[in-house]
Every structure is written in C-alpha cells, then in structure tokens.
Amino acid sequence: MSKFAFKLNAGDGAARTGRITTAHGAIDTPAFMPVGTAGTVKAMFPESVLATGAQIILGNTYHLMLRPGAERIERLGGLHKFMNWHGPILTDSGGFQVMSLSALRTLDEDGVTFQSHIDGSRHQLTPESSMEIQRRLGADITMAFDECPPYPAEKDAVAESMRMSMRWAGRSKKAFLKRPGHGLFGINQGGVHEDLRRESVDRLLEIGFDGYAVGGLAVGEGRELMFQTLDATVPLLPEGKPRYLMGVGKPADLVGAVMRGIDMFDCVLPTRSGRTGQAFTRRGALNLRNARHAEDSRPLDAACRCPACANYSRAYLHHLVRTSEILGAMLLTWHNLQYYQDLMAAMRGAIAGGTFKSFAAEFQTQQDQGDIEELSGA
Numbered sequence: 350m351s352k353f354a355f356k357l358n359a360g361d362g363a364a365r366t367g368r369i370t371t372a373h374g375a376i377d378t379p380a381f382m383p384v385g386t387a388g389t390v391k392a393m394f395p396e397s398v399l400a401t402g403a404q405i406i407l408g409n410t411y412h413l414m415l416r417p418g419a420e421r422i423e424r425l426g427g428l429h430k431f432m433n434w435h436g437p438i439l440t441d442s443g444g445f446q447v448m449s450l451s452a453l454r455t456l457d458e459d460g461v462t463f464q465s466h467i468d469g470s471r472h473q474l475t476p477e478s479s480m481e482i483q484r485r486l487g488a489d490i491t492m493a494f495d496e497c498p499p500y501p502a503e504k505d506a507v508a509e510s511m512r513m514s515m516r517w518a519g520r521s522k523k524a525f526l527k528r529p530g531h532g533l534f535g536i537n538q539g540g541v542h543e544d545l546r547r548e549s550v551d552r553l554l555e556i557g558f559d560g561y562a563v564g565g566l567a568v569g570e571g572r573e574l575m576f577q578t579l580d581a582t583v584p585l586l587p588e589g590k591p592r593y594l595m596g597v598g599k600p601a602d603l604v605g606a607v608m609r610g611i612d613m614f615d616c617v618l619p620t621r622s623g624r625t626g627q628a629f630t631r632r633g634a635l636n637l638r639n640a641r642h643a644e645d646s647r648p649l650d651a652a653c654r655c656p657a658c659a660n661y662s663r664a665y666l667h668h669l670v671r672t673s674e675i676l677g678a679m680l681l682t683w684h685n686l687q688y689y690q691d692l693m694a695a696m697r698g699a700i701a702g703g704t705f706k707s708f709a710a711e712f713q714t715q716q717d718q719g720d721i722e723e724l725s726g727a
Contacts, residue, residue, distance in 0.1 A: 353489075353532040353559055355591050361705040363583070363610040366697045369560075369591055371437040371489040372530025373429060376404045378591065378612040379696055381603065381689045382439060384620060387412045388422075388432045391620050392675075392682040395434045401655070401683070402690035404436055405489075407615045410443035410482050414472070415465050419485040427487030439615070440488035442479045442521075442536075445497045445564075445596075456496070458513065476520035484526055492562065493521035495536045500569045507540040514538045515552040522556050532559030534593060540565055541574050543581040550585040560591035563611070567596045576605055583610045600629055600692055601716060604709050607696050619689050623682030626670040628657075630688065633719025635663075637681065641726045642667040655687035656680060 354370045369376040383390045383398055386409045390398050398406065408428055413419060422431050428438055447454060447461045454463035460475030479494040495514035498507050518535050525533045535558035539545030553561060563582055566575045579594070586592050593613035594606050603614055619629065626637045630650040635642070645663040653659075657666065657680035669677030699708035 351530050353530055355560070355589065357589065359701045361700045361703050362608065364607050364696070364700045364705045365610060365612070366700045367591070367612060369437075370530070371405075371532070372528070373435065373437045373489050374404065376437055376613075377697060379603075379607045379693050379700075380405060380613050381693050382407045382613065382615040383686055383689075384615055384617045385432065385434070386617075387416070388428065390682075390686075392624060392678045393620075393686070395432060397683055398434070398686065399436070401687045402694060403686065406434060406436070406438055408432075408438055408440045408486065408488070409446060410440055410479055410486070411446035411474070413440075413486060414443065414474075414482050415467055419482040423485040423487075427485075429487055437489040438487070439490035440483045440486055440492065441595075442483070442492040442494040443474050444479070444495050447474055448497055448499075458516070460494070460517075461496075476517045477524040480521055480524040480526070489531055490560070491525060491531065491533045493518045493533065493535050493558070495538060495564060497538070497565050497568065498540060500540065500565075502540065504540070504542055504545070507538075507542060508545055511538040511540075511545050511549050515549060515556075518553060518558075519556050522558070534558055534560040534562050534591075536562045536564040536595070537582060537586075538565045539582075541570055541578050543578075546578065546582045547585060550582065554587070558590070560593060560613075561586045562593040562595050562613075564595045566594065567598050567602070567616075572602060572605070575602070576609065579606060579609045579611070586610075600689070601713065603689075603692065604696065604712055607700075608705070608709055619685035620682050623680075623685045624678040626677070626681065627685075628666075628681050628688075629685050630719065631715055633716050633723055635723060637663070637667050637670045637677075639667075639723075639726075649684055650688070653684065653687055653691065655684045657684040 351370050357367045359366045367378045382405050385406045425431050462473045476494040483491040494517050496510050498510040535553040537549045539549045591612045594611045628635045628649050642663045648658040699705040
C-alpha cells in the first residue's frame, strides 16, 4: 500500500499544482471535494461523481456517527465499500457540525457533549473519539478535532477558542492511528486576527501534521476579509504539505484562494444550488426559476460535457425546476459538480503553463459579464 505523500509539480506565483497519494488513490491539486455528508453526494450516483472528474469526496463524522453509526459502517467494510466510492475520502471531524447544528451542547476542555438533532439522544465528541470514529469509517484523510468560533466574536473569545483547538490538535495527533496511505490534517484557527493565526500555525507546526487546513473562514466575514486572512496565513504554512481551505466556496473564491496557494477545497454550494435551481457556468450563475429561461433552447453552457448541457435545453431545465421534478435537481447537481471540476482542471493547466494570472483575469471578466446578462435578462 502506498504511503501518504504530497508532491509539488509546478508553481505560478503562489499558485501551485501537486499530487497527494493516499491508500485509495491519488488526488491532483488544486482539487475540489464534493460533499457527501451522510455517505452520499446528494442527487448523484457515485459513478456520476467520478464521471465529473472528482478524485476525492468528503464525509462527516457528526452525521455518520449518529446515523447509521461508525461501528456499523466498519462492520460492513468501511465507508468506501458502504457507499460504493473507491477513491480517497476525507472526513470532517464533526466539530463544526456540533457547534452549528446542536443548540443543546456543553463545551469543556475534554470535548463537546451534545444532543442529537435527530432524536435528542446525548453524545460526546472528544479529540480521541473523533479520531476513533474517523478510523472506523476508513478515512484516507482525517481532520483534527477543533472548535470553529462564530463570526463576529470578541478577539479574546476567538483566542481562547483557538488555544483550546490547538490543545485538541495535540490530543488528536496522539490518538491518531498511523496506517500506510492515511494522513492527519491539523486545522489553523484564529478568526480574522493575523497574530492569532500566526500563533496557531506555530503550534500546529510544533505538533506536526501531514497537511494543514485553514478553518474558521467563510462564516460571514466576506470575501475581502477572507482573502486578507489567507494572505497573512498561507505563507506561514509548509510549502511541502497540502493546504486545505475548509468550506469554500463560490467559483471566484476558489480562483482567489488558489492564487494565494491553497490546494484543496470543499463546499456544499454546487450540490445545494443544484437542488434549488441555480447553475454555475463559465459566464456566471443562472437562476433557472427565472422566466427568461422558459423558451430558451440553448444549453446551460455550450462548453460543458455534462448530461444537462449535452442533452437538454435551458427551457426544459426551467420546466423541471418550476415543477419541482427530481430530475431537475439531478441534472443541475451533475452540471454544477462538472463545472467545479472543469474549473479546477483549467486552473491546474494554467498554473502548469505559467498563465494563471491571465486565466484569473479572464475568468473574472466572463463572470462579471454573465452576471450583467442574468440581471438584465439578456
């Protein structure tokens, strides 16, 4: 079995391409991970996700520990076999979901005690139990257990949260069971405060991880402040380890973050938008509910190879969305994931060719023009 490894292939400014090797295959970076929170990428077959070019997906400790349970998944052969996904899987530690989904929770140095949002049953997550659950699931990439503070929050509260997360990171590292092809990522915290982000990086580097995530962003601070935080944080992270921006985001967020040296992303946006009638295209986002699409015989995006674009018109997709047909959610989700994977492939090509700056400028021009057309009804 291959060992867990990361190799840099090319760079263009701060942007870079590379390859992560895991027990279940390789991941070319920059990479976008479709979100399969509860063991499924919503409205997609695993084979369809693979057809978009996705090489890795994300699962979630919180949801899977509650239903169907990590022990059951382990008995049935692990998450890869259970959901019929044979490529790499990254699992979120569950910390963010506990904080955001469970109103009835108690936080202390040991971990988090909470009530299930499903049936009210009580559970506890600690760094040690999170590592154990992710091991039972069979995650190729395990995330350290952390707390994601809300935004906005007082700096003292953010500092206290970050320091506890760093103590939890040390416990996560001790509890992580090393296996060939499996890696553990630490999570940088500190809100939008440069000194706290730097302190967090220093502690994570002392502990030592196989990769480093930037957490606590895309929680309401806005794109400009997010990019400022990345500008201050990413250069502090090791060049030879993968860098993962958690929970991001819109296409322009991805391009801007790759420009700043980020390698990995995940976000529910392409799948959630697909279920609510929004399609991302090379010329901006389209709302298929809008009446302007009712008699439009064009495809969503003539350059896209997904089934929605190859076989159906905007008018038909508009009809499916307006009548709440399941096929509409399936086709738009497939299209959005295809668009995201095509965007990542295009960025990898531009970086390798030394043209990323011009690629990013052209991307923004097309997006802006498309947004104008959508708003004007052109």
